Each structure stands twice: as C-alpha cells, then as structure tokens.
Amino acid sequence: MGVVETHVTTLKLPEGGFRLEEGGVLPRVDVAWESCGLEKPENDNVVFICHALTGDAHVAGRHPGDDAPTGWWEGIVGPGKAIDTNRFRVVCANVLGGCKGTTGPSSVNPATGKPWGGAFPRFSIGDTVEVYRALLRELGITHLAGLVGGSFGGIQVIEWITAHPDEVDAAVMIASGAALNAQALAFDIVGRYAITLDPHWHRGDYYDRPPEDRPNNGLAQARQVAHITYLSLDLLNRRFGRKLQEDWLARDPAWKEEHAARFGTMFAIESYLGYQARKFLARFDANSYLQITHAMDRYDASVKYGSLDEVCRRITSRLLLISISGDWLFSEEQSRTIAAAMLRQGKHVSYAHLDIKVGHDGFLTHTKELGRLMGAFFSPRHVEVPPAKRRKHAPIVDMVPDGSRVLDIGCGAGSLLTLLREKRVTGTGIDIDFDKIVGSVGADHDVLYEDADEGLGLLPDGAYDLAVLSETLQTVKKPREILVNILDKAREAVVTIPNFAAVGIRFHLLFTGRMPVGSELPFEWYDTPNTHFFTFDDFRALCDREGIELREVRAEASGWFGRLLLALGFRNLGADRVVCRLARKRKDGEG
Numbered sequence: 001m002g003v004v005e006t007h008v009t010t011l012k013l014p015e016g017g018f019r020l021e022e023g024g025v026l027p028r029v030d031v032a033w034e035s036c037g038l039e040k041p042e043n044d045n046v047v048f049i050c051h052a053l054t055g056d057a058h059v060a061g062r063h064p065g066d067d068a069p070t071g072w073w074e075g076i077v078g079p080g081k082a083i084d085t086n087r088f089r090v091v092c093a094n095v096l097g098g099c100k101g102t103t104g105p106s107s108v109n110p111a112t113g114k115p116w117g118g119a120f121p122r123f124s125i126g127d128t129v130e131v132y133r134a135l136l137r138e139l140g141i142t143h144l145a146g147l148v149g150g151s152f153g154g155i156q157v158i159e160w161i162t163a164h165p166d167e168v169d170a171a172v173m174i175a176s177g178a179a180l181n182a183q184a185l186a187f188d189i190v191g192r193y194a195i196t197l198d199p200h201w202h203r204g205d206y207y208d209r210p211p212e213d214r215p216n217n218g219l220a221q222a223r224q225v226a227h228i229t230y231l232s233l234d235l236l237n238r239r240f241g242r243k244l245q246e247d248w249l250a251r252d253p254a255w256k257e258e259h260a261a262r263f264g265t266m267f268a269i270e271s272y273l274g275y276q277a278r279k280f281l282a283r284f285d286a287n288s289y290l291q292i293t294h295a296m297d298r299y300d301a302s303v304k305y306g307s308l309d310e311v312c313r314r315i316t317s318r319l320l321l322i323s324i325s326g327d328w329l330f331s332e333e334q335s336r337t338i339a340a341a342m343l344r345q346g347k348h349v350s351y352a353h354l355d356i357k358v359g360h361d362g363f364l365t366h367t368k369e370l371g372r373l374m375g376a377f378f379s380p381r382h383v384e385v386p387p388a389k390r391r392k393h394a395p396i397v398d399m400v401p402d403g404s405r406v407l408d409i410g411c412g413a414g415s416l417l418t419l420l421r422e423k424r425v426t427g428t429g430i431d432i433d434f435d436k437i438v439g440s441v442g443a444d445h446d447v448l449y450e451d452a453d454e455g456l457g458l459l460p461d462g463a464y465d466l467a468v469l470s471e472t473l474q475t476v477k478k479p480r481e482i483l484v485n486i487l488d489k490a491r492e493a494v495v496t497i498p499n500f501a502a503v504g505i506r507f508h509l510l511f512t513g514r515m516p517v518g519s520e521l522p523f524e525w526y527d528t529p530n531t532h533f534f535t536f537d538d539f540r541a542l543c544d545r546e547g548i549e550l551r552e553v554r555a556e557a558s559g560w561f562g563r564l565l566l567a568l569g570f571r572n573l574g575a576d577r578v579v580c581r582l583a584r585k586r587k588d589g590e591g
Contacts, residue, residue: 024121032101232326
C-alpha cells in the first residue's frame with residue numbers, strides 16, 4: 001500500500017457551529033482522516049470505511065517512518081485485496097468524540113482554551129455520520145461507491161444508508177446490527193461504571209493532572225470487560241483454558257503475595273487481560289470511551305425511524321450483511337433480522353454467517369473468507385453461462401414469466417439467475433456452498449448463504465412469483481417440508497428432479513449390482529450430495545398427498561431408448577430428469 005499520511009481537516013461549519021442531535025453545539029470540528037488507492041477526478045470510486053469502537057483512520061498502509069504496514073485492516077484493504085485500491089479510493093476517518101485527531105473530549109474547547117473534558121457535549125450516531133459527510137463534501141465527494149463498517153462501524157453504516165439513502169451504491173455491515181442487544185448494553189454499562197467510579201476520573205476533568213492521577217484503573221477494567229466479549233468461548237478455551245502463566249509463577253515472592261492478597265490468580269487468561277488493558281491505556285482516552293459507547297448504546301434504528309421495516313423501506317443501497325460465529329456482542333440473529341426485513345421490503349440484500357469460530361473480532365483477525373465475499377460484492381462481473389448449462393436450464397427458463405420475481409433454492413454460482421436476467425427477472429438465491437455463494441455474489445446476485453432446510457425462514461410469505469428447486473430436492477434433509485414451504489413463499493414452483501426409476505439406472509443395477517455414475521448422477525455413492533432417492537411416481541404421489549397439482553411436466557431422456565419410452569407415455573421408466581411446474585390445488589370456488 002505504501003506510505004499513507006494522516007490529514008486533519010477543520011470543517012467549514014454554518015453560523016452557530018455544528019449542532020448536535022442531543023442539543024449541544026460544537027464551535028469547531030476537526031476530523032482526522034486518511035486516504036489511499038486510486039484517485040479519480042470524478043470521485044466516483046470512493047469506498048468509505050467506518051472503523052470499530054476504538055479504531056482510527058489508519059485502515060491500511062505504512063505511516064511515515066514505519067518499517068511495515070500498521071493498518072488495522074491490512075487483510076482487506078490494498079492492491080488486489082477485497083477492497084482493491086487499484087480500483088477504489090478508500091477513505092477512513094476517526095470518529096467524532098475520538099482521541100486520534102478528530103474533535104473529542106481531549107480537544108481544546110475554543111471558549112476556554114482548555115480541553116473539553118467532562119464538558120464535551122453528548123453526541124449521537126447520527127452526528128458521527130454528519131461529520132463524515134461534511135468531511136467528504138470538503139474533499140469533493142458527494143456519492144459513495146461503497147460504505148463498509150464492522151461492529152460500531154456497522155451501526156454507523158445502517159444510519160447512513162437510512163438517513164441518506166441516495167448517497168451509497170453498495171454497503172456492507174459486518175458483525176453488527178440495528179441496535180445493541182441487552183447483553184451488549186450490560187457490558188458497556190459495567191465498563192462505564194468502572195471509569196466513572198474510579199476516584200481519578202474527576203468527572204472527566206483530568207487532563208491537567210499527572211498520569212497517575214487519571215482514571216487508568218477504571219479504563220483498564222472497562223477494556224478487560226469489553227475484550228472478553230470480543231473473543232468466542234471456543235477461542236478462549238483453545239487459547240487459554242485453565243492454563244497457568246509461567247512467568248507469573250516465577251515472580252518474586254513479594255509480588256505473588258500482594259497479587260494473592262488482591263484475590264488474583266495465576267491463570268494465563270488473567271495475564272492476557274492485563275496485557276490488553278495496558279496496551280489500551282497507551283492509546284485511548286477514558287472520556288472518549290465514555291462518549292462513544294454512550295452514543296452507541298443509545299442508538300436504535302427501529303426507534304429512530306419507527307420500525308425496522310421502515311428503516312429497510314428507506315434503504316436503496318445493495319446491502320451485504322455478515323455475521324460471525326461465537327459473536328457475543330452482535331448475534332447471528334441480529335443480522336438475520338435485518339436481512340428478513342430487507343427481503344420483506346423487496347430490497348437488494350445478501351447475507352452470510354461465517355463459521356470463523358473466534359468470535360466478534362474475527363472480522364479484524366480472520367479475513368480470508370470475509371475478504372473473498374467482500375471482494376466479490378464490490379467487484380461484480382459479467383458472467384457468460386456456458387452452452388451446456390444454458391441448454392440444461394432452458395426448460396426452467398421457459399416456465400418463468402417475464403418480469404417476475406424468483407427464488408432460486410440451491411442457486412449455486414447463479415447461472416440460472418444470470419440467464420433469467422434476459423427476461424427482466426429479479427430474485428434471490430440460496431445455497432450452502434460458500435465457494436458457489438462467492439461466485440453468485442460476484443455475478444451481482446442477491447444470495448443467502450443458508451441451508452435450504454433452515455434459510456426459508458428468512459423469506460416473507462408470498463414475496464415471489466416463482467420458486468425454483470433445480471436438482472435440489474433430493475439433497476435436502478426434509479424434502480416434504482421444503483416442497484410445502486416454498487409454496488408459502490411463491491405462488492408457483494419449478495422443481496427438477498433426477499428420476500431414480502429411469503431404465504438406464506435399472507439396467508445398470510441389474511447387470512452390475514452397483515450404483516451408476518453418469519450425467520444425471522455424477523457422484524460416487526460415498527460422496528453424493530443426494531440424501532433421498534425417489535422416482536417421478538414417488539414425487540407425483542407426494543404432491544397429490546400434499547394438495548399440490550402438477551401444472552406442467554417435461555420429462556427428459558439422454559438416450560434413444562429412454563426417448564422412445566417417453567414417446568410411448570412411460571415417463572417414470574424413460575425419464576432421466578423431470579421438470580415440473582406446480583402450485584397448490586385450487587379449492588372449490590377459487591379462480
């Protein structure tokens with residue numbers, strides 16, 4: 001990435017200063033920011049990154065004098081990386097209330113000539129976004145190609161794309177939500193109490209005091225409490241468990257006696273938390289911690305805009321939501337709730353839950369899968385569907401009405417959705433294969449990285465004209481439930497199935513005694529994704545039992561003998577593959 005310098009811009013404020021949502025006024029606002037990547041005169045390629053709670057503007061690259069890159073997201077931002085600086089200009093700024101160059105409690109109050117301290121006015125997430133927007137206007141940037149935020153940064157993202165929906169083309173929220181849940185609030189509250197009950201806090205006016213007379217203990221405790229929530233239980237057990245810290249055991253007897261008197265332990269986890277606290281004290285300010293966590297805790301997009309559905313109704317950006325396994329702060333359910341609301345409003349949304357197993361901080365430390373998904377999202381490409389796939393999808397394409405909305409279950413890399421664009425079809429894909437999901441996102445499709453047996457719960461009833469299960473029904477755990485549920489989500493469905501009663505399969509078993517491997521059954525028995533083996537007659541009987549009518553059936557055979565049997569009317573014997581258009585049977589009196 002090379003050398004990246006930090007700039008500080010003093011915003012041009014209206015007469016009367018920068019008015020905050022909580023009622024306060026800032027007569028001066030300085031913003032520390034960094035920029036890297038391809039700068040274009042049109043500024044039509046800018047990606048703005050909102051940093052996490054205690055982050056800063058240094059997202060990637062080397063500061064002058066550094067020997068190596070020191071950015072906090074080196075795995076994501078850079079040449080050829082997920083946010084490719086050969087294509088994009090990346091801008092990141094320190095948040096309002098921070099302590100890394102942007103106006104905050106440690107900044108000088110122009111009215112007094114002293115640090116603001118405890119007099120710094122309370123601000124909101126909306127205020128932080130307005131500061132970013134004011135900075136971008138001064139840089140000549142009025143529209144964003146992309147907006148990204150993880151954790152606290154993701155909360156700023158949802159505020160931005162809701163309050164100013166026409167300013168952002170594509171947005172990514174990682175390990176975040178529309179508001180903190182009760183558990184996350186509790187951890188923040190305990191952390192703030194630790195600071196404000198420290199006798200050295202002095203109600204925030206400690207900047208003219210010596211270092212030892214500042215709320216170091218309170219801030220250290222707040223950091224330790226918070227840091228526990230950044231790591232999953234699985235990671236804590238693997239890394240520390242109940243291991244003892246050898247260097248603590250070797251300390252002098254006087255230190256160990258004092259440590260024991262304070263009910264300290266010799267466990268490695270205690271040593272680690274102490275190390276994290278000491279690092280934090282060297283780079284962060286207690287008042288900034290109080291102000292930023294307070295603003296984050298008070299934000300609730302659903303309350304501010306009336307409901308989560310109203311939030312999502314306003315959003316026009318393409319949105320990628322990513323949750324992380326083992327995240328205590330922002331659960332998988334919080335991202336799924338936003339995804340479901342976006343789908344209810346018919347908006348462009350993709351969602352993936354990454355099984356990183358390290359917890360909340362995984363978006364900072366484990367960037368391989370995250371980077372692949374984000375890279376595909378920010379660099380969609382035109383995809384040509386090979387002729388063989390085009391031919392295979394042709395019967396399905398014929399059954400899909402022009403301009404309809406389609407749900408593609410088992411969408412793979414999105415080849416069917418790509419073909420359906422030629423008929424002005426929009427839709428959503430679902431798949432459980434991460435590599436294929438990346439391909440589908442890269443083809444500019446809305447997809448859910450979900451098991452079809454569970455992922456349908458995200459989708460609103462009646463939202464689609466047509467649902468497609470292309471050679472998927474035999475791979476799911478509960479095919480009957482899937483078949484019934486998709487007709488809640490869509491008025492009709494197109495289902496393609498391999499027919500295990502085909503004459504070729506029967507002959508192969510008869511003469512060899514082994515399962516066949518061919519174009520319709522391309523897997524050996526030990527690695528096949530098929531978990532249910534059924535015939536067309538079985539499928540037809542299930543539909544009849546569930547009150548589902550077959551409105552159109554196309555039976556296909558690859559060999560001449562199978563085609564002959566089809567011509568004679570023996571579909572169950574001759575068909576290798578069957579494509580069915582189906583719907584719930586009409587009740588008496590229904591049109």
